[in-house]
Amino acid sequence: MAAPTILLVDDNQELLTLLARLVESEGWTPVTVTRGRAAIDRLAPVPPAAAVVDVLLPDMMGYDVAHALRNAKVPFVFMTGVFKGGRAATDASAQHGAAGYFEKPFDARKLMDALRALLPPPSDTPAPMRIPPRAGATPPPVRRAPAVPEPDFDVEVAVENDEPVAAMELTGRVVVTEDGKGPAVLRGEAVKAAPVVPPPRPRAPVPTPRPAATPVPDLSRTEGRLEDNLPHLVTAFHLAQQTGALTLQKGKVKKTLFFDAGRPCFAISNLVTDRFGTFLVRVGKLSSAQLEQVRAEAERSRRRSGEIMVELGLLQETERLYYLAQQVKSIAYSVFAWEEGAYRLHFTDRAAHEAVRIELPPASLISRGVKKLYRPERLFRLLQPEDRLIPSAQPAYGLHEVELDRWEAELLPRVDGTRTLAELVHLAHRPAHAVYAFLYGLVALQILDRA
Incomplete structure (x- = not known):
């Protein structure tokens, strides 16, 4: 049986991309359009199995699309960032036939559950008889296919800078959650990370055969070009309240932002200058000689560098948390400088495996990043x-x-x-x-x- 087709209608292209990936993860086929007329044209000759329609579209109201969907007998749900409140939701159902009403920001998992309820059973065979649960019993959880491991988080092998790194100024306040404990506000002096200029590359006197250069990123495995889309990508996670990650790649440099229910909470990078020890040298907390001492001990004992810094008296434990949070902030902000590259979305909760997470309100991240x-x-x-x-x-x-x-x-x-x-x-x-x-x-x- 062919996978059901889900029509997604919204003029926010990045939100459409995120919802399309979620639809695919459910085993359905997404069809995305940004205009109401294009949505109506998609209803013939084979209508979709269900639809998600934004109420406010550039060329018409979503209510007009809803009228066409009802005529085509396509069940649908509305989403909106404008028409909010119980009266709007009631009217959406009573006057326009919507099966659901989601106000932005909304929980994307609940949206997927609402779509699942609108679709026919997943096979042509009769659906098995369901025995109603007894009063007070907890219904069985919905079983989903296990997530396929993503190969995009390979940041363990550090790469050197090909381009200069600008100075970074960070406010002296961070909100940190460690090992699942409640959030703590840490305050310190404002941090200024010094700029980094990559060393000049030596010119070979005579051309000789050389190993193959770093391959160009395989954009067929990405969602699209980055360009000026980063604020809209962060906003897409926010509007869908989605947990997951956004990986950005420019040449051989790769950085990933982690989200928890739509809020950025961690960041990783494969750049040497983004490593914790190097970051501490950039902000003047460690000397280069002290960093070499820490690296030698870390290689000998196979322990984390932050732990060794505390043991050697180079950092207090609270300072370690404070500067770790500032390092994460610097990685998150740094990608706002990128004007080229590619991006990819993930929906695995990788941030849950991090011992330390920070709070980065998305509106503040975007405003300050710009x-x-x-x-x-x-x-x-x-x-x-x-x-x-x-x-x-x-x-x-x-x-x-x-x-x-x-x-x-x-x-x-x-x-x-x-x-x-x-x-x-x-x-x-x-x-x-x-x-x-x-x-x-x-x-x-x-x-x-x-x-």
């Missing part, structure tokens, strides 16, 4: 002086989730579509790239949109 790592020329490419910005009709985050400087809070009420970006820069009395970074951060959060 401000810290987007170069002025990149910002001037993404926004134009003549652009006019307005509040988004379907924001992915609340404004209360973003920390604003005083001048930003004073400028924001004037961002109402009546002024160009050039005029806003003049009103802000700040450097143009700082104003662009603030405003594009809100565009990336889908709090602001182009008029």
Whole structure:
């Protein structure tokens, strides 16, 4: 029996990609579209088995798509970031025939469960008779195929930098969870990691046969190109409240962000400069000689370098946790500087195996990542002086989730579509790239949109 087809309709391409991978993991076939008209056209000649439809689409309301789905006898559920509350959900069922109503952010597992309930039994054979559980009994769990191990987390073999690494400034506050204990707030001095310039490569005097170069990443195994999509990928995990990981690759460099119910909580990297000991040298906590001492002892005793640093008196235990959290933050922020590469989604809970996890609110990560790592020329490419910005009709985050400087809070009420970006820069009395970074951060959060 062919796998059932699930039609997914939303103008958020990154959320569509994430939902499509989840649909595939259930053994179904996803069909993704970003416009209502394209969704209606997909109903003939063979309609899908079920559909997920966003209420607010660029070319029509999702209610119009729902009308076509009902005529084609296709069961469906709505999702929305705008029309919220019990009345909206009731109307979606009573007036439009929706079998479910999910407000963004929503639990993607519950969405998959709702779709499963709309599909016919998985085979042509009669479904086995189900004996109702006795009152108070716990229903048996839904059995799913075991996850296939992903080969994308190979960061144990460190690679050297081919490109310079910019300086990184990190605030002196981290929220850490260790070994499943409750979160603890650790405070220290603000951290500034020094920039790294890769050593020049020696030029061979005479051409000689050399081993094959590092292969180009196999993009056929990835979801797509990275470009400027990182904020939208983080937001996709947030909107679906999804646990999993996002692996980013540029050349031979690979970094992975881990998510727990939509919140970034850990990051790993295969770069030498991202290793814990090297990071401590970059922030001035260890000397190069001390790091070599720690490495020699770690190689001899096969123990973790952080444990050895505490034993040698180079770090206190609280300092170890503090700087480990700052190292993770630096890896998470660093990928915002990437303008090329590829990305891949995973839905295994790898973060659960980490002894230490940190809290990185996604809105804060995106806003600060843009401000810290987007170069002025990149910002001037993404926004134009003549652009006019307005509040988004379907924001992915609340404004209360973003920390604003005083001048930003004073400028924001004037961002109402009546002024160009050039005029806003003049009103802000700040450097143009700082104003662009603030405003594009809100565009990336889908709090602001182009008029």
